[in-house]
Amino acid sequence: MTFNPSQAPSDPGRQARQPGCKHGVMDSTAPMDEWPQIGRVEVEPGSLDGPGVALTVLATELDIDIDESTRGEVPADGWRVIRRHPEGGVMFAAPVSADRTRWHVGSARPGTSQTFHVSPEPERLRPSRADRRGGLVLKWAPHMVDTGIPDDFVVEVVNEGDATWWPDGDSFHVVGVFTEPGRSDFSFGWAGMHRDGGVPLRPGEYARMRVDVNSGVWENIEPGTYNVQAVLVDLGIRADPPLTVTLTKDAIAARRHRHPSRRSARDERRMIEHDIQRLHAITLAAESLDIVLAAVRDAESADDAATALATALDCDQDVARLIVSSPLSKFNAVSRDRTAQRIAQAQRRIDAL
Structure with missing residues (x-):
């Protein structure tokens, strides 16, 4: 998965409105950070309104095939497009509960005669990342401000709000990225197999988390001064300011030597x-x-x-x-x-x- 923190708080117009899409009104001007989510999929505002259309109608509009075995396992009606990716992929969904809190989500690439894929289990509708993070902020642990390169990069997820923060299916997985000093725009990919589950935090409480830096970084990085950007990916929280570190040739070699058995x-x-x-x-x-x-x-x-x-x-x-x-x-x-x-x-x- 790819994440661009510079676009999380504000990304107007990133998803183009599709002229011919009749099953839900999509507001492409709202920041993605404020979009609700079904599971971990951002949903374009307004797309969940209305009754939706029959699965066969959606398939015709999108020019995709319906697998006969799937047809009987998902709702026949209520389908609508919830997200369009710039590269052409489409996400769509239909409610499976009367209160519309649980949805089947599917994906396909229109125009390729592709059979669409639908999640085997319904996903839960969740508030946006902006709403879910509440009063949480991300700070570097105090000992991180020391010079040199630490054994591990560590941050604190702090509740600076007035109420207890409760996780809503969110993890505290924090990813770290090296950037040039002064640079604020960057993107990165990560895999979500190793997830650190979020925990309730009362006002003033914090959880200390290790920052996940891709081990492959140490194979190519050159000596110099860098900013370490830390992002709590599920909630789109970024540590500000970033941590400044100076990497020497010996420090980089020590990092490479620490995990000699790892695959390149x-x-x-x-x-x-x-x-x-x-x-x-x-x-x-x-x-x-x-x-x-x-x-x-x-x-x-x-x-x-x-x-x-x-x-x-x-x-x-x-x-x-x-x-x-x-x-x-x-x-x-x-x-x-x-x-x-x-x-x-x-x-x-x-x-x-």
């Missing part, structure tokens, strides 16, 4: 890309079960089946062997949704490298 960013990327290839092959196999069955039925051994399947699906032999040995339940609708989520999660890991 290149090796990590190669491993994740192979995993994505494997998951895409499983998705393709689920959509081409007749090919899978023919390869298994006509083969005299598992190896022969894998060889035939690797050719038919244009995947490597190891992936084909995995498909051949997979139970049929791997290819049902629920498993396909989970595979799509794992692909998205793997892509976020690549973005975070």
